[in-house]
Amino acid sequence: MSTLQETKITILNSAVFENWVNASPRVDVFATITKDAAQAFLLQGIPTTKHEEWKYTNVTRLAQTAFQVSKSNATLTTSGVTNEKVTADAILIVIENGIINKAASNIDALPQGIQIGSIHDLKDNTAIQKHFLQHADYKSEPFVALNTATFLDAVCILADANVEFNTPIHLMIVNTSNEANVYIPVRVFVAAEKNASIHVVETFSSKGNNTTAFVNAVSEVVVADNAKVNYVKLQGESENTTHINYHRVAMARDSYQHLTTLSLGGGLIRNNLNIRLGDINGTAYLNGLTLARNTQLVDHHTVVDHAMPHCYSNELYKNLIDDKAQGVFNGKIFVRKDAQKTNAFQSNKNLLLSNDATMNAKPQLEIFADDVKCSHGATTGQLDDEALFYLRARGIGEEAARALLNHAFAADVLEGIAHEGIKKNMLDFVNHKLN
Amino acid sequence: MLTIKDLKASVEEKQILNGLNFEVKPGEVHAIMGPNGSGKSTLASVLAGREEYEVTEGEVMFNGEDLLEMSPEDRARAGVFLAFQYPVEIPGVSNANFLKTAVNEVRKSKGLEALDSKQFLKIMQEKMKLVEMDKAMTQRSVNEGFSGGEKKRNEIFQMAMLEPSLAILDETDSGLDIDALRIVANGVNALRDGQRSFIVITHYQRLLDYIVPDFVHVLYKGRIVKSGTKDLALELEEKGYDWIKEEVDATLNA
Numbered sequence: 001m002s003t004l005q006e007t008k009i010t011i012l013n014s015a016v017f018e019n020w021v022n023a024s025p026r027v028d029v030f031a032t033i034t035k036d037a038a039q040a041f042l043l044q045g046i047p048t049t050k051h052e053e054w055k056y057t058n059v060t061r062l063a064q065t066a067f068q069v070s071k072s073n074a075t076l077t078t079s080g081v082t083n084e085k086v087t088a089d090a091i092l093i094v095i096e097n098g099i100i101n102k103a104a105s106n107i108d109a110l111p112q113g114i115q116i117g118s119i120h121d122l123k124d125n126t127a128i129q130k131h132f133l134q135h136a137d138y139k140s141e142p143f144v145a146l147n148t149a150t151f152l153d154a155v156c157i158l159a160d161a162n163v164e165f166n167t168p169i170h171l172m173i174v175n176t177s178n179e180a181n182v183y184i185p186v187r188v189f190v191a192a193e194k195n196a197s198i199h200v201v202e203t204f205s206s207k208g209n210n211t212t213a214f215v216n217a218v219s220e221v222v223v224a225d226n227a228k229v230n231y232v233k234l235q236g237e238s239e240n241t242t243h244i245n246y247h248r249v250a251m252a253r254d255s256y257q258h259l260t261t262l263s264l265g266g267g268l269i270r271n272n273l274n275i276r277l278g279d280i281n282g283t284a285y286l287n288g289l290t291l292a293r294n295t296q297l298v299d300h301h302t303v304v305d306h307a308m309p310h311c312y313s314n315e316l317y318k319n320l321i322d323d324k325a326q327g328v329f330n331g332k333i334f335v336r337k338d339a340q341k342t343n344a345f346q347s348n349k350n351l352l353l354s355n356d357a358t359m360n361a362k363p364q365l366e367i368f369a370d371d372v373k374c375s376h377g378a379t380t381g382q383l384d385d386e387a388l389f390y391l392r393a394r395g396i397g398e399e400a401a402r403a404l405l406n407h408a409f410a411a412d413v414l415e416g417i418a419h420e421g422i423k424k425n426m427l428d429f430v431n432h433k434l435n
Numbered sequence: 436m437l438t439i440k441d442l443k444a445s446v447e448e449k450q451i452l453n454g455l456n457f458e459v460k461p462g463e464v465h466a467i468m469g470p471n472g473s474g475k476s477t478l479a480s481v482l483a484g485r486e487e488y489e490v491t492e493g494e495v496m497f498n499g500e501d502l503l504e505m506s507p508e509d510r511a512r513a514g515v516f517l518a519f520q521y522p523v524e525i526p527g528v529s530n531a532n533f534l535k536t537a538v539n540e541v542r543k544s545k546g547l548e549a550l551d552s553k554q555f556l557k558i559m560q561e562k563m564k565l566v567e568m569d570k571a572m573t574q575r576s577v578n579e580g581f582s583g584g585e586k587k588r589n590e591i592f593q594m595a596m597l598e599p600s601l602a603i604l605d606e607t608d609s610g611l612d613i614d615a616l617r618i619v620a621n622g623v624n625a626l627r628d629g630q631r632s633f634i635v636i637t638h639y640q641r642l643l644d645y646i647v648p649d650f651v652h653v654l655y656k657g658r659i660v661k662s663g664t665k666d667l668a669l670e671l672e673e674k675g676y677d678w679i680k681e682e683v684d685a686t687l688n689a
Contacts, residue, residue, distance in 0.1 A: 393484070
């Protein structure tokens with residue numbers, strides 16, 4: 001990351017930044033880290049397109065806008081959000097403008113072995129003491145540094161050893177502010193202890209009026225030995241939202257993680273995924289779907305890091321880009337020297353639905369072990385005219401035929417969602433966007 | 436039912452149909468034969484509404500309506516069905532889902548209510564028998580990984596589901612072994628009901644042993660140059676096309 005020095009610092013007005021840092025209600029036990037992160041952010045600044053990792057995604061606008069933390073009061077109520085739950089029985093945590101809205105959430109009566117709450121309440125927990133803020137790398141990721149220095153609240157989800165919890169845990173992350181230029185830091189921490197199994201869903205949406213927003217979300221997920229975390233991330237914000245997301249998964253031996261990212265809304269979305277297979281026999285699935293139109297830009301940067309032997313990773317990303325929208329896919333797979341018997345697969349398929357749509361795809365494999373099976377493929381094309389004609393020749397109207405083909409293209413990304421109720425809900429979102 | 440008058444059509448600036456005249460009445464089965472490049476598949480494509488084909492002259496009336504003015508989907512809804520020479524694979528769309536959408540779109544255009552899943556399934560099961568389709572084929576993606584014979588059976592199955600008034604079979608027999616051919620032909624024959632008309636485009640007389648036509652036409656250089664009964668097909672099988680080509684070329688050069 002030597003380029004970082006060169007790209008600093010078009011930073012936001014540093015007085016504004018100071019305000020953010022001061023506005024953040026510090027959790028004393030982590031103050032050393034948050035202060036260090038603030039310094040790390042000042043050192044890195046907002047990256048420019050000269051930075052290799054930000055070549056196609058211009059976020060310098062963020063440095064030129066005087067964003068501020070929302071001063072709006074929480075407005076959501078239980079009855080107001082209940083029909084937006086991912087499933088009727090889901091455990092709901094509402095995060096409104098970066099802060100948990102306890103009144104709208106239903107986390108009071110949790111089953112044995114599941115803890116969900118704010119970092120302010122759970123800061124003494126052993127897993128949190130050990131892992132919170134430890135995995136998302138703020139030294140080389142400027143937006144992680146910014147988030148770590150400025151988060152207002154953090155949702156913590158803890159599953160004790162041997163707890164298999166099949167009810168979805170739904171993090172409803174909503175921007176309800178009516179102010180312009182709102183900065184919303186979102187912080188999530190998930191830990192599944194040994195043999196635990198959970199289903200987590202993050203949904204991002206905006207309900208405010210014409211709010212230009214900058215959402216900066218960081219999720220840290222720790223998967224212990226033989227534990228299983230199924231995760232879905234749905235991004236459906238308004239088109240004047242810039243959403244930078246960093247998702248880090250630290251995986252222990254025999255662990256399993258499945259992450260599906262659905263980028264359906266937002267103006268500019270940048271997803272940074274970092275999956276570390278840190279011990280033997282881990283299994284990681286990363287699925288992603290983009291439906292971008294108008295002038296949206298959706299950028300997926302993924303890193304799968306095979307550090308140890310006998311791990312498996314499988315990555316499937318599909319992007320449907322329409323109008324003048326832009327898609328970016330950059331998928332890195334590292335296979336370290338010790339990671340023999342690695343199986344790592346990556347597939348990226350893109351469909352350009354208009355002449356003005358663009359897609360930049362870059363698969364990157366760096367393999368330092370010699371006994372591995374790895375493959376990657378990236379294709380970008382247009383809708384199959386023959387298939388379109390075939391459907392029309394059977395009486396299906398052109399629009400319906402296009403929708404059917406687009407849906408078919410996207411469908412297998414959602415197939416991997418293990419929980420049927422979550423899958424159905426996500427399919428509804430995708431269908432709604434496609435039709 | 437279908438009247439084609441002086442039809443001229445080109446693809447990529449090359450004229451393929453050169454003033455074709457042709458009429459199909461309800462219940463009739465017309466076979467169209469002809470050497471390679473005579474315009475058989477172009478005719479099928481123009482009738483189905485493929486956009487790459489440009490009609491430069493002439494008219495096609497279907498049940499009193501100008502077929503050429505209609506979109507491909509409207510032609511299908513009006514009762515025209517093309518069994519594709521090369522059925523398209525559509526990964527991710529199940530055969531059953533595809534057909535349900537198609538059947539209900541056609542029903543909607545006729546002012547009929549959409550079939551619910553149960554009704555649709557019942558009809559599908561009946562029609563599957565016609566072409567000896569098994570249930571697994573309806574669950575699979577449209578034509579994906581199907582053998583040549585399965586693809587053609589699937590075309591006839593779709594025809595049975597959509598119940599068109601005019602079916603155009605574009606070389607449905609090409610590449611089929613005798614068993615597959617028999618299944619396909621039986622399916623077609625089961626759908627002959629005295630009202631439904633067929634245009635059977637083929638390269639081989641063999642098909643016409645199974646689907647017996649009322650008329651046989653020879654297409655050459657984009658025109659119908661000879662018409663007759665099924666005996667004409669037998670004559671072509673025996674003598675090839677050269678004698679017809681010579682006759683036509685002699686007239687053209689005269």
